Amino acid sequence: MTTGSEFPIEVSSRIRRLPPYLFGQLNKMKMEKRRQGVDIIDLGMGNPTDPPPRAVIEKLCEVVQDPRVHGYSQSIGIPHLRREVARLYERQFGVTVDPETEVIATIGSKEGFSHMCLALISPGDTAIVGDPYFPIHVYGVALAGGNVINVPLGNDQAFLRRIAYVVEHLYPKPKLLILNYPHNPTAMTVDDVSFFEQVVQLARKEKIMVIHDFAYGRTAFDGYKPPSFLQATGAKDVGVEFCTMSKPYNMAGWRIGFCVGNREMIKALATIKGYYDYGIFTAVQVASIVAMRNGEADVAHQSEIYQKRRDIVVEGLRKIGWEVESPRASMFVWAKVSDQHLAGQGTIDFCLRLMDEAEVAIAPGRAFGENGEKCVRIAIVENEQRLRQAIRNIDGALNKGIKAPTATKLKRKAGKE
Template sequence: MEEKSVVRFANRMDQLPPYLFGMINQMKMEKRRAGDDVIDLGMGNPMDPTPDAVIEKLIEVAKDPKSHRYPESSGMPHLKIEIAKYYKRHYDIDIDSETQTYFTIGSKEGISHLCLAIMGPGDSVLVPAPAFPIHIYAAVIAGANVMKIPIEPEKSFLDRIINICESCYPKPKVLMLNYPHNPTGVVTDKEFFKEVVSLAKRFKFMVINDFAYSKITFDGYEAPSFLEADGAKDVGVEFGSFSKSYNMAGWRIGYCVGNAEIVQALGKIKGYFDYGIFSAIQVAGIIALRDCDDTIPELANLYQTRRDVLCSGLERIGWDIKKPKAGMFVWAKIPEPFNKMGAMQFAVEMMDRANVAVAPGTGFSEEGEGFLRLALVENEERLRQAVRQMKKAMENMIV
């Protein structure tokens, strides 16, 4: 008689599909091990270097044995002061560095742990769709119910919030926002956030805004902070990241700012999970916030140039493309007749036939069907080459 395995998982694992980027990366690595040159547009993983001043400070501090001890878990006092100064400088927002800031191991980790702190079985969270996976599945892991709202059009989005809050019991507990939006690149303005704060106070829900792409903006557009809206700190928090603005993706440093009670809840639950960010990285983060403002426009211009190259290339081969005003992705509608095969199969075909890794829209919920998310991380020549290879592959595909 065959013995049963002792391995048994929690029921929540049944609600988690295979992680999209893990699947894409596995396919990519298998191709590369076989000797193929895969152009990687699948993941928003910056290939450009971190500013020199940040790297030099990391090396300096890492050599000091004092930095090898457990770090300041919520963030070094000077780092918290610098993020408060950053918000004042860029958005004219007053942030109390002691009570309204907390540093996280990237914004993704911070959002995940905050969901555990403020959500549970019986709670509901409103999430724009399509969505970056953690915005949905952090709530799922916490045991909450996810209610997805199409992100466009904006007016309909706000009306849907009102309708849900008026018709559901219990009312939603949290609204998860993400502007500039990943994966679609949709942007918003201060008036939108003003309306959100009004609704949050009216229907008594909290707001989380993922602001990871705050400074990667194009064509003169400047992304507002959620906290710029009057009363925003009464109802919610904002998460930011060093990954995109300073090319520090692998360093794993992000932050949460805003409502002091919510920030405190995040700190309480993180106290049971981790000891914070390596001290040398925190000091390097101080340098980034204090001394690297001038590198941000240069980086945004680099992404804008890549956006223009990729969008114009896809348009030349017959794709209907809407240029994003922010972020590091192009949200591209798969052209007919190839959209009939579905986004996942089309992405597999692009990997197999074109040696181009792309992210299928269905990885961002079923609302992303028919789209691809293309990351602007490769250089201009590689982007042009990707378009040529995709064109050739499509010419040889049978639908």
């Protein structure tokens, strides 16, 4: 691939073998609309819009004043931070981890996951990922030179059977199994730790490493408590879990997360990170300690906010004739689009149409894998009033042929109506 200029810039095979980026057209339209002054209700990305806890911001401001914190930090995270993560695992999940060898800080779980793939996957190795998937679970493996086997996601027992079948019949055997519960994009969950117990047994038998992405482990509703992979007996022998400050504490822009579990895997990640980065800004690490130590009520409050928004979106969509399940965790509502509304189009075109006519951005299921087609993902990241407006706009555009207010206004102004 070249840039088209005289001088041939040839990008690496690593970039060339990446699957196409399916959000491109939608992002372009969103930017174009915004340039025109259209107020898009953006439910496209799981990007929290609520603020982090007050005390965390105050701690950041306080630590920033200290002249000693502005140098490079420790790539694996400062000891106090890793100790706080270990305390949180003990308190929340009854899991004991050694903060020295079984915990590492990452620049968000996305960075940690990608570098873990680089640390574990050699060119030609294979990883199993459920489909639909969170894109980095596929791109991280691809960037490391590995191959992805997509196994259709389903209820947990059916999914496990499919994984076992693939492992038994594939040669060479897959090296890595990537899991994510509560799941993005489908919001699927597992009932309890027994699912992970079975995963550990399979992983041990077949000698497959496991990565569990637990980004939504603390965003749950109706009394449901997502189990940690590390609660399963022997989980630390076979795998690790990634968690993040982004979702429970609304610290997505701060870029901080963790990887916890198998010490050999953590050591491999630490080696890669030692070459690539100098660690997260110390002030962010110190403020994160405060978040984890004192932020229990804030995390619970944030889940309550999402639960109310979930109810508005689920009830609203049902009222306008959509079939939707009410999720018990995550920041997403995953909804099937009726054939009538799809009108022979794929979900990317459907979402482009919604952005144009309803001024609502949502994510097309196809962008999360072949099995996502016919579904869309709605991130419940805007406030209740805007979510209600979004449903009204969708209803107007799809069922009543009414364009959203700004679209109509702009067209009128341009003399088109």
